[in-house]
Amino acid sequence: MHILWLKTELLHPVDKGGRIRTYQMLRALARTHEIVYLTLDDGSATASERAQAAEYAAEVVAAPFTAPARGTGAFYADLARNLFSPLPYAIAKYHVPAFTDAIVQRSTDVDVLVCDFLAPAVNLPPRIQVPAVLFQHNVEAEIWRRHAEVAGSMIARRYFRSQWRRMVRFEGEACRRFDRVVAVSDQDAGHLRATYGAGDVTAIPTGVDLDYFEPSVRGGARSTELVFTGSMDWLPNQDGIEWFAAEVWPLILAGQPDATLTVVGRNPGARVRALADRHPAVSVTGTVPDVRPYLRRAAALVVPLRIGGGTRLKIYEAMAMGLPVVSTTVGAEGLPLTEEAHFLRADEPATLAAACLRLLRDPARAMALGTAGAEFVRSRFGWDSVAESFATICETAADPARLQTHGSQG
Numbered sequence: 001m002h003i004l005w006l007k008t009e010l011l012h013p014v015d016k017g018g019r020i021r022t023y024q025m026l027r028a029l030a031r032t033h034e035i036v037y038l039t040l041d042d043g044s045a046t047a048s049e050r051a052q053a054a055e056y057a058a059e060v061v062a063a064p065f066t067a068p069a070r071g072t073g074a075f076y077a078d079l080a081r082n083l084f085s086p087l088p089y090a091i092a093k094y095h096v097p098a099f100t101d102a103i104v105q106r107s108t109d110v111d112v113l114v115c116d117f118l119a120p121a122v123n124l125p126p127r128i129q130v131p132a133v134l135f136q137h138n139v140e141a142e143i144w145r146r147h148a149e150v151a152g153s154m155i156a157r158r159y160f161r162s163q164w165r166r167m168v169r170f171e172g173e174a175c176r177r178f179d180r181v182v183a184v185s186d187q188d189a190g191h192l193r194a195t196y197g198a199g200d201v202t203a204i205p206t207g208v209d210l211d212y213f214e215p216s217v218r219g220g221a222r223s224t225e226l227v228f229t230g231s232m233d234w235l236p237n238q239d240g241i242e243w244f245a246a247e248v249w250p251l252i253l254a255g256q257p258d259a260t261l262t263v264v265g266r267n268p269g270a271r272v273r274a275l276a277d278r279h280p281a282v283s284v285t286g287t288v289p290d291v292r293p294y295l296r297r298a299a300a301l302v303v304p305l306r307i308g309g310g311t312r313l314k315i316y317e318a319m320a321m322g323l324p325v326v327s328t329t330v331g332a333e334g335l336p337l338t339e340e341a342h343f344l345r346a347d348e349p350a351t352l353a354a355a356c357l358r359l360l361r362d363p364a365r366a367m368a369l370g371t372a373g374a375e376f377v378r379s380r381f382g383w384d385s386v387a388e389s390f391a392t393i394c395e396t397a398a399d400p401a402r403l404q405t406h407g408s409q410g
Contacts, residue, residue, distance in 0.1 A: 001033045001394060004110040004130070006103065006120035008040045008065075008094050011056065012049040015266050015287070016231035017313045018137050021184075022116055024207060026056035028387030034058050036110065038102055040065035040094065061106060063098040070233075088144070088166040091122050099123040111398040121174040131397040134178040135390075138309030139191050141167040143236065146307040146330070150239060172196035180397045182390065184311045185334030202393050206311040206335060207386035208377060213320040215374050216296040222363050225260045226252075226356060227298040229291050229314050232268035232284075236307040240331070244304035244352075245275045245282060251353035253280060256360050261302075264294045292321065299366060300324045300359045303331035304352060311335050315343070316381060319373035324366045326355045342373050 011023045026035060037057035042065050053060045068074030082089040100123045107113055113132040115121050118140050144167050148160035175181050175198035182202055183189040189203040228244070230237040241263055252259050259281060263272065266287040276284045288294070295301065301318040303325065311334040315325055325332075325343040332343060339345045344359070346352040359366040 001112060001391070001398060002110045003029070003033055003035050003394065004103075004106055004113045005035055005037050005057070005116060006039075006114065006123075007037065007116045008119050010039055010041070010045050010049060010053060010060075010062075012045070012052045016234070017310075018117060020313055021137060021206070023056060024209060024383040025387050025390055028384050029391055030056050030058070033391065036061065036106060038099070038106060039063070040096060040099060042066060061102055063096050063102055065094075065096050065099075067093050083162075086166060087122065087170060088163045090140070090163070090167070091119055091170055094119045095122045097123075100125055104129075112394045114394065115174075115178070118171060118174060121177075122170075124177070128177070131180075131399075132178045133180045133182060133394055133397050134174060135182045136175075136188065136192065136310075137184055139171070139183075139188050139195075140309065141171050141195075142191070142309045143307060147235065147239075150306050168195075175201075180393055182393055186336075187334045188310060204386055204389045204393075205381055206313060206316055207381050207383040208313070208316040208320045210320060210378055210382050213292065213295075213317045215320070215322040215378075216292075223297060223299040224256060224258050224360055225262060225298045226300055226302050226360075227262045227264060227294050228302050228304070229264045229294070229318075232263070232265040232272050232286075236305055237265065238269065238272055239307050240303075240305040240328075242271060242275065243306060244302065245279050247349040248304065248352045248356075249279055249282065251349060252356050252360075255353070255357045259356075259360060262294055262298070264288055264291055291317070295321050295323050298323060299363075300326055300356060302352075302356060303327035305331040308333075316377050319343075319370070319377045322367075322370040322374040324359055324369040325373065326352065326359065328352070337376075342376055343369070 011019045014020055014023045035057040036059045038061045041062035068078055082092055085092050104125050107130050110130055113130050114135055116135045117137055141164055144160055144164035148157050148164055151157040151160050175192055175196045180200045181192055181198050182204055183192055184206055186203045189201045192198040192201050228241050261282045263284045268284050268286055273284050275282050295318055301323050303312060303315060305328055308330050312331060315335060318325055327343055327345060328347050337343050344355040346355045
C-alpha cells in the first residue's frame, strides 16, 4: 500500500506515549508499505531528528507551523481569541492552510490516508479524495470532561466544560467523516460508536517493544522506591502526580518511612519540580535518555491518573520488565488487565496508599504480580502483531469496491 500519514509533529525524540505508539506502528508498516509522512514543522527538530524520520517514512513532507510557547503573552492571547471560536483550542491551534494544500496535492496517488490523532483532521479539505482512516489514540472529549470534573476553581471548570463541549462537536463530526476509525481499546471503540454514531470502528491493542523492555532480574536488597513515568508536560500526568504527592504520599510515608518516590519524565513544569521541595523523599528527574534503569530499581510503578483517555503504554512497558503496577481505574482503563492477577487497582487516597504498601512490605507478592504481568504482556502485545492488525484495517478501507461509495462524504 501507498499510505499518506498525517501527523502534527515529527516523532523523534520518541519520548511520549503518542509518539511511541505511532513510531512503533509506522516502523513495522514501513517494512512492507510505502509511507509518505505529512507533518507540521515548527523548526524545533534537529537535523539528526529530521534524518531519523527515514526509520518510519519513505518521504517526509513538512508544512511550516508556529505556535506560541505555553505561558507566554502570545499563548494567552491565542486562548483569548479562541473564546470566540467554535473549535476547541487543542484543535484550532493546528489549523494551517498550507497543510490542507499539501493534503490535496499528495492524496492523488496514494491508496489510503491515515489521520493520526484528531488534530490533523482540522486541515482536511471539504472532500477527501481517497479512502481515509482516523487513528484515535484517545477519546479526546473525555479528557476535557474529566478536566472539568477535577478542576479546582469555578473559572477553570467553566473553561474546561466549554472546551469539552466544543471537542464533543468536533470529534463527533470527524469520526463520522472517515471510512474507518481505529481506537486503542474496546472501551474507546464502544464510546465512539455510542456517542458519535461512528459506523466502522475497530479496536487494536496497545503494544510494547518486547526487545527493549526485557524482564529484569530482581534480587539483592529490597527496594522501597516507587516510580512514576510519563511526559510531565501533559496535563493528566501533572494532575495525577500532584494529587498523589499531596493526598497519597503522606499516607505511604506514615506506613513506610523509608519509602521514596521518583517522578521520571520530560519537561516538568515549576509545579511538578516543586514536589521535590515540598514532599519528603520525592525526586523529579526531568528528561532522561532511558527509563529502564528507573523501572529496574523500583518496587512498583504507580499510575495515579484521574484524567485521561486511550491506554497507557507505560503500564505495558513496566509489566514487560516484570515490575508490578498500582493504578487508578482511569490509569488502567482500556487495557484488558485483571485486577489482583495483573495489577492492583485503587482510586481513593487511603486504598491507593494501602495497595502501594502491600507491595513495599511483601516482596514475594510484588514479584508474583510482576511475573504474572510480564507473562501476560509478553505473550500477546508485541508491536509487529499490532501493526499487522492496523495494516489489515487500512487495506479494507482501500478496497476498490468501497471507492464507489466514497464520494458521498462531504
